Amino acid sequence: xxxxxxxxxxxxxxxxxxxxxxxxxxxxxxxxxxxxxxxxxxxxxxxxxxxxxxxxxxxxxxxxxxxxxxxxxxxxxxxxxxxxxxxxxxxxxxxxxxxxxxxxxxxxxxxxxxxxxxxxxxxxxxxxxxxxxxxxxxxxxxxxxxxxxxxxxxxxxxxxxxxxxxxxxxxxxxxxxxxxxxxxxxxxxxxxxxxxxxxxxxxxxxxxxxxxxxxxxxxxxxxxxxxxxxxxxxxxxxxxxxxxxxxxxxxxxxxxxxxxxxxxxxxxxxxxxxxxxxxxxxxxxxxx
Amino acid sequence: xxxxxxxxxxxxxxxxxxxxxxxxxxxxxxxxxxxxxxxxxxxxxxxxxxxxxxxxxxxxxxxxxxxxxxxxxxxxxxxxxxxxxxxxxxxxxxxxxxxxxxxxxxxxxxxxxxxxxxxxxxxxxxxxxxxxxxxxxxxxxxxxxxxxxxxxxxxxxxxxxxxxxxxxxxxxxxxxxxxxxxxxxxxxxxxxxxxxxxxxxxxxxxxxxxxxxxxxxxxxxxxxxxxxxxxxxxxxxxxxxxxxxxxxxxxxxxxxxxxxxxxxxxxxxxxxxxx
Numbered sequence: 001x002x003x004x005x006x007x008x009x010x011x012x013x014x015x016x017x018x019x020x021x022x023x024x025x026x027x028x029x030x031x032x033x034x035x036x037x038x039x040x041x042x043x044x045x046x047x048x049x050x051x052x053x054x055x056x057x058x059x060x061x062x063x064x065x066x067x068x069x070x071x072x073x074x075x076x077x078x079x080x081x082x083x084x085x086x087x088x089x090x091x092x093x094x095x096x097x098x099x100x101x102x103x104x105x106x107x108x109x110x111x112x113x114x115x116x117x118x119x120x121x122x123x124x125x126x127x128x129x130x131x132x133x134x135x136x137x138x139x140x141x142x143x144x145x146x147x148x149x150x151x152x153x154x155x156x157x158x159x160x161x162x163x164x165x166x167x168x169x170x171x172x173x174x175x176x177x178x179x180x181x182x183x184x185x186x187x188x189x190x191x192x193x194x195x196x197x198x199x200x201x202x203x204x205x206x207x208x209x210x211x212x213x214x215x216x217x218x219x220x221x222x223x224x225x226x227x228x229x230x231x232x233x234x235x236x237x238x239x240x241x242x243x244x245x246x247x248x249x250x251x252x253x254x255x256x257x258x259x260x261x262x263x264x265x266x267x268x269x270x271x272x273x274x275x276x277x278x279x280x281x282x283x284x285x286x287x288x
Numbered sequence: 289x290x291x292x293x294x295x296x297x298x299x300x301x302x303x304x305x306x307x308x309x310x311x312x313x314x315x316x317x318x319x320x321x322x323x324x325x326x327x328x329x330x331x332x333x334x335x336x337x338x339x340x341x342x343x344x345x346x347x348x349x350x351x352x353x354x355x356x357x358x359x360x361x362x363x364x365x366x367x368x369x370x371x372x373x374x375x376x377x378x379x380x381x382x383x384x385x386x387x388x389x390x391x392x393x394x395x396x397x398x399x400x401x402x403x404x405x406x407x408x409x410x411x412x413x414x415x416x417x418x419x420x421x422x423x424x425x426x427x428x429x430x431x432x433x434x435x436x437x438x439x440x441x442x443x444x445x446x447x448x449x450x451x452x453x454x455x456x457x458x459x460x461x462x463x464x465x466x467x468x469x470x471x472x473x474x475x476x477x478x479x480x481x482x483x484x485x486x487x488x489x490x491x492x493x494x495x496x497x498x499x500x501x502x503x504x505x506x507x508x509x510x511x512x513x514x515x516x517x518x519x520x521x522x523x524x525x526x527x528x529x530x531x532x533x534x535x536x537x538x539x540x541x542x543x544x545x546x547x548x549x550x551x552x553x554x555x556x557x558x559x560x561x562x563x
Contacts, residue, residue, distance in 0.1 A: 265409030
């Protein structure tokens with residue numbers, strides 16, 4: 001009986017399992033092996049170089065710049081979109097019909113193909129005809145040449161990243177807020193607790209699990225960013241927006257340095273792994 | 289006094305919301321108006337209102353690039369990926385919830401852990417695999433590898449767990465096979481979770497860019513994002529033409545998604561709370 005159960009179970013998970021092994025597990029392990037070689041993808045012989053690719057990575061100026069650009073991008077987009085999402089969700093609370101319209105607006109970027117949105121943002125950031133610089137000039141503010149200025153290109157792609165991500169944070173927070181127990185708030189109101197104190201001492205602590213989710217998923221999403229930066233700047237100018245996925249793409253598919261590109265990929269994975277495990281540990285400590 | 293303060297706060301809230309949402313919606317508005325303007329008047333006041341409707345932009349954009357082809361490719365890929373993910377996830381989720389089998393815990397943990405693997409890491413070896421299979425520049429390469437989802441299995445398992453086993457037993461008593469039970473008893477009951485998964489899968493496949501960029505070569509196999517990227521590379525700053533192309537590429541999809549936003553939002557929200 002047990003045996004038959006196991007057979008049925010394996011029969012049922014087989015389709016997912018085969019695809020998982022063929023297109024995730026196997027490539028994942030294989031890429032670790034590639035990262036220890038100097039393979040160019042064409043040669044049949046894969047020369048084993050040990051950890052040389054990883055050693056080269058950390059002495060490579062381009063990679064170190066990429067690491068810092070990715071860090072700034074990831075932290076800015078995740079933090080700003082999470083905080084704004086929370087505040088907007090608070091403002092949308094108990095707003096009835098109008099909140100549906102707002103939510104639809106905030107949600108539209110989430111469902112827009114990133115590549116197409118990036119093309120539109122390219123127009124908005126244009127120094128001659130773009131609406132952003134037109135507006136800045138009308139206000140007599142300095143109008144930077146966003147996408148070709150080494151100081152402004154990263155802020156520009158961060159703005160687009162936040163624009164794309166904000167809707168997700170708003171929706172998840174709005175749902176979280178609507179599931180909070182009303183009784184807590186009524187009790188607090190009877191005690192004469194002010195609006196801001198309610199947020200500070202009730203809402204924020206109660207929303208901690210939602211905040212963790214929004215931060216972690218946002219983080220894993222942002223650290224792999226590729227689409228809109230590829231369109232807007234291709235990593236330039238002077239590598240000022242050259243995030244790790246772009247570096248990996250250029251090394252792997254333009255220069256055919258597959259070993260080196262795989263080492264970048266594995267570094268990316270190690271960062272995600274360390275942060276995820278760290279977050280588990282923190283959560284576990286909170287629970288006990 | 290208190291009510292006055294409350295009213296002031298509400299007004300402030302509303303103004304802030306209007307300000308932020310105007311910024312969020314600005315790219316859409318700008319895209320649509322630019323696409324409707326004649327090239328020579330595109331960047332003169334009044335900026336937001338086209339004074340002459342220049343539908344020719346759309347005619348030109350569709351003439352320069354086969355958007356209907358891109359749409360068709362994207363729809364084919366997204367539909368197959370969606371069905372594939374729902375199918376494989378439903379079977380696996382049912383097995384993980386209802387059966388005991390060797391290595392179950394290890395497999396479950398491995399599947400969940402795989403969600404941490406960044407996609408850019410996988411593209412290098414995956415491309416090699418696709419070449420070995422002779423699937424390069426073929427829509428199959430965009431479909432088959434995407435027909436499973438750890439998130440989908442997780443989501444459906446949570447939902448199936450809440451369906452009492454009595455339903456399975458009753459159907460089995462009537463002589464239904466396991467597949468029959470999943471298909472005609474479990475799936476209809478799990479409809480909200482299935483709808484969420486389907487929307488996510490569709491959205492993901494529809495937006496996917498890096499993978500198609502690597503495996504596809506010929507324009508007749510381009511999906512919408514690839515087509516747009518290619519178009520923008522070709523027609524750089526012919527903005528009215530370019531915006532007509534992006535409107536064609538985005539607006540129908542955005543409207544379709546917004547029409548379904550209730551279940552999409554419900555899904556996002558439930559994912560958030562169950563965590």
